Amino acid sequence: QRFSCGTVTVTNVYNIVEYELYCPVCKDIVKQPVVLPCQHSVCLMCASEVLVANGYPPPDLPPEPNSPASTPNTRSPRPHPPSPSMPRSPGHGTYPGRRRKEGPPLVMMFPCVTCRRDVELGEKGLTDCLRNLTLERIVERYRHTVSLGSVAVMCQFCKPPQALEATKGCADCRANFCNECFKLYHPWGTPRAQHEHILPTLNFRPKVLTCPEHDQEKLQFYCRSCQRLLCPLCKLRRIHGGHKILPVAQAYQALKEKITKEMNYILSNQDTVLAQITQLESAITQTEVNSVSAREQLAQSIRDLTAALAERHASLTQALESARQKRGEALAAQVAERRSLMEHAGLMAFTQELLKETDQPCFVQAARQTHNRLNKAIENLQHFALAADPSFRHFQLDVSKELKLLTELNFIQAPLAPVIDTQRTLAYDQLFLCWRLPQDSAPAWHFSVEYRRRGVVPGGASRGGIRGGLAAARWGWQRLDEVSGSSAVIDRLEMDSVYVLRVRGCNKAGYGEYSEEVYLHTPPAPVLNFYLDSRWGLHADRLVVSKEQRCARSVPGLSLLQAADHALTSCHLTSDLLVGDVAITQGRHYWACSVEPGSYLVKVGVGLESKLQEWFHLPQDMASPRYDPDSGHDSGAEDALDSAPPFCFLTMGMGKIYLPQHSYQHHSNHGNGIRDPITNGNSPSSPTGLTYPLPPRLGVSLDFEKGRVTFYDAHSLRPLWEGHVDCSGPVCPAFCFIGGGALQLQEICNVIKFLTFLLHAFLQELLLE
Numbered sequence: 001q002r003f004s005c006g007t008v009t010v011t012n013v014y015n016i017v018e019y020e021l022y023c024p025v026c027k028d029i030v031k032q033p034v035v036l037p038c039q040h041s042v043c044l045m046c047a048s049e050v051l052v053a054n055g056y057p058p059p060d061l062p063p064e065p066n067s068p069a070s071t072p073n074t075r076s077p078r079p080h081p082p083s084p085s086m087p088r089s090p091g092h093g094t095y096p097g098r099r100r101k102e103g104p105p106l107v108m109m110f111p112c113v114t115c116r117r118d119v120e121l122g123e124k125g126l127t128d129c130l131r132n133l134t135l136e137r138i139v140e141r142y143r144h145t146v147s148l149g150s151v152a153v154m155c156q157f158c159k160p161p162q163a164l165e166a167t168k169g170c171a172d173c174r175a176n177f178c179n180e181c182f183k184l185y186h187p188w189g190t191p192r193a194q195h196e197h198i199l200p201t202l203n204f205r206p207k208v209l210t211c212p213e214h215d216q217e218k219l220q221f222y223c224r225s226c227q228r229l230l231c232p233l234c235k236l237r238r239i240h241g242g243h244k245i246l247p248v249a250q251a252y253q254a255l256k257e258k259i260t261k262e263m264n265y266i267l268s269n270q271d272t273v274l275a276q277i278t279q280l281e282s283a284i285t286q287t288e289v290n291s292v293s294a295r296e297q298l299a300q301s302i303r304d305l306t307a308a309l310a311e312r313h314a315s316l317t318q319a320l321e322s323a324r325q326k327r328g329e330a331l332a333a334q335v336a337e338r339r340s341l342m343e344h345a346g347l348m349a350f351t352q353e354l355l356k357e358t359d360q361p362c363f364v365q366a367a368r369q370t371h372n373r374l375n376k377a378i379e380n381l382q383h384f385a386l387a388a389d390p391s392f393r394h395f396q397l398d399v400s401k402e403l404k405l406l407t408e409l410n411f412i413q414a415p416l417a418p419v420i421d422t423q424r425t426l427a428y429d430q431l432f433l434c435w436r437l438p439q440d441s442a443p444a445w446h447f448s449v450e451y452r453r454r455g456v457v458p459g460g461a462s463r464g465g466i467r468g469g470l471a472a473a474r475w476g477w478q479r480l481d482e483v484s485g486s487s488a489v490i491d492r493l494e495m496d497s498v499y500v501l502r503v504r505g506c507n508k509a510g511y512g513e514y515s516e517e518v519y520l521h522t523p524p525a526p527v528l529n530f531y532l533d534s535r536w537g538l539h540a541d542r543l544v545v546s547k548e549q550r551c552a553r554s555v556p557g558l559s560l561l562q563a564a565d566h567a568l569t570s571c572h573l574t575s576d577l578l579v580g581d582v583a584i585t586q587g588r589h590y591w592a593c594s595v596e597p598g599s600y601l602v603k604v605g606v607g608l609e610s611k612l613q614e615w616f617h618l619p620q621d622m623a624s625p626r627y628d629p630d631s632g633h634d635s636g637a638e639d640a641l642d643s644a645p646p647f648c649f650l651t652m653g654m655g656k657i658y659l660p661q662h663s664y665q666h667h668s669n670h671g672n673g674i675r676d677p678i679t680n681g682n683s684p685s686s687p688t689g690l691t692y693p694l695p696p697r698l699g700v701s702l703d704f705e706k707g708r709v710t711f712y713d714a715h716s717l718r719p720l721w722e723g724h725v726d727c728s729g730p731v732c733p734a735f736c737f738i739g740g741g742a743l744q745l746q747e748i749c750n751v752i753k754f755l756t757f758l759l760h761a762f763l764q765e766l767l768l769e
Helices: 010-021 044-053 133-147 179-185 248-267 270-339 346-355 360-382 400-407 465-473 558-566 609-616 661-667 749-768
Strands: 033-035 041-043 108-112 117-122 168-170 175-177 221-223 228-230 245-247 431-436 446-454 478-483 487-490 498-507 518-521 543-545 551-554 575-580 588-595 601-608 647-653 656-660 689-693 698-703 708-713 718-724 731-738 741-745
Touching: 010 133, 033 044, 033 133, 041 044, 044 108, 168 179, 175 179, 221 248, 245 248, 248 270, 346 360, 431 446, 431 498, 446 487, 478 487, 487 498, 551 731, 575 609, 588 601, 601 609, 601 698, 601 708, 601 741, 609 731, 647 718, 647 731, 656 718, 731 741
Parallel strands: none
Antiparallel strands: 033 041, 108 117, 168 175, 221 228, 221 245, 431 487, 446 478, 446 498, 498 518, 543 551, 551 741, 575 731, 588 698, 588 741, 601 647, 601 731, 647 656, 656 689, 698 708, 708 718
């Protein structure tokens, strides 16, 4: 029903609100409602019956307010403590020296009808559930306004023959009085005169809520973490240590302001509510119409199947009848032939007459054909076989596949939730998302990719605290519609941000379920796109760079073996240098690469362009500790604090990565959000550093103005190590091979998208062929 704001009466309002007063169990107006941990309210008696039906012992409950045993002396403001048959928590109600009960405590689970799930009540069951006094007051006002306006509540202290109608109720005495009895039991000048009088009622409630565990203790605090009211004694418990606890007055004011704002927002958008109601009613009408249409289509489809089956049945029957006729004719001819071999019939009779011929020329002329027929008859007689198979074994239908198809006959299904390929999904200059459909999923015509940004920094905290979290929550889902294939590229992203992505398929049945959400962290700086350059390598004959100049391999060959043969005591390792074909002169930049786990030693980092050229053209300085950024000491330690080193490398090889501990601790700045390096309790460490398993991809970020280099696990963007580098001149990405090894730069997503497109087109051509 719709009501205009100016014509709604009080009765209409209460008729509308009556739905909110029903108990979800008994479907009647609630009586003595208690609040479950899921914040839903049910009748106390209904909750008790549900627990008993589920095998729990019956709790000790107070009598119903309208029962004969409900007198002012026996009513209780809340449920009684659990009976001795119900186990109590070992942590409550025990004293020093008292022996605790054996066995684990019984935790009661209540099947909430509204939530449609089991709610844990705890060890004490309904005893820990507070009464919903606010709901009781609303029910009381509703009863007086609608239901019980003409029903009299009688005085409980008048004698039965002269019982008068009650005019007042006493909340302290928990009884109803007429005027005379009220004055009699509440004389002036006595403490009873200060009792609170209320309207006559059949359901007396306590004035205030008290703690169910600490009798007569008022609930003066509210725990935001547990979302429970606490008394001063409950507040001191260890379980609430570190929780956000507010005075109940402050929680009351805050919650009241929120509810008022929310109510005002809904009231100010009544046109939207009415429009949505209209839309829902139209949807209900369309549902009925479309269901009738779908039912007709279903009947037509069954009729088409029946017609096709009848047509096929007629065709198969005709084929069977034709085979029967042919086989019958063949067998009948064979029977006639055999009957002609009888003594006085057919061929035998003719032969006997032929033998009576005495004219020799005539006999010879006539007997040749008979002779051939007799030879053939003898041969058939000696090698008898049926002219046709009477079994019809080949005319039996195998309908197992058809029966399976008919059994599985169902309406068209939307695609199942796609599975995200986490190995190929990555975040680089853009987000590259890959997925696949499950094997038993219906095919998808196209996909819808949705993504949104989260306000999260690498440490995992919300950006901007609570306000940042609310701002992040306002980021709605953005969508890429009608995506063909099984991958998508998302651009126009913000740096150093976490994006949430999900995908779902669509076909004639509509959209299917969403995939599991995947979180991708964008790089902390713009991606630097460059190619490898080996113009400075000292042993270019051993260095193989791909045509695309994105990957390289160092292969120690004959020259290294000859150099080792001339040395009697040791073999000096030689190195190959690769640099980027661009030099960085300003700003922040990020790039990523992957090192083959079987590589011997590979150094990844940055360095001054001039110093790199000088270093690798003077091999005698290569072993100097002063220029080895991973060494444990520095021969120029006296000026190390004044100037940054010209190089900054991380060394990795044989499936490990070496993180210099002292350099990170010296240069780290936790205020900038850089976390401690990834460590593992099983990782071997030393005073100078530690080793860690080599990540699949290594990310490098250079802040030219600050002269700071940060190395990341490119898959999760977790910082591994941070160092400084001299940025007084152009700085180049640098890669150094010591021994055999291989390295590949991370392809930008546009190239990946192009290659994926080519692969998809090639597969389509194969399918067409």
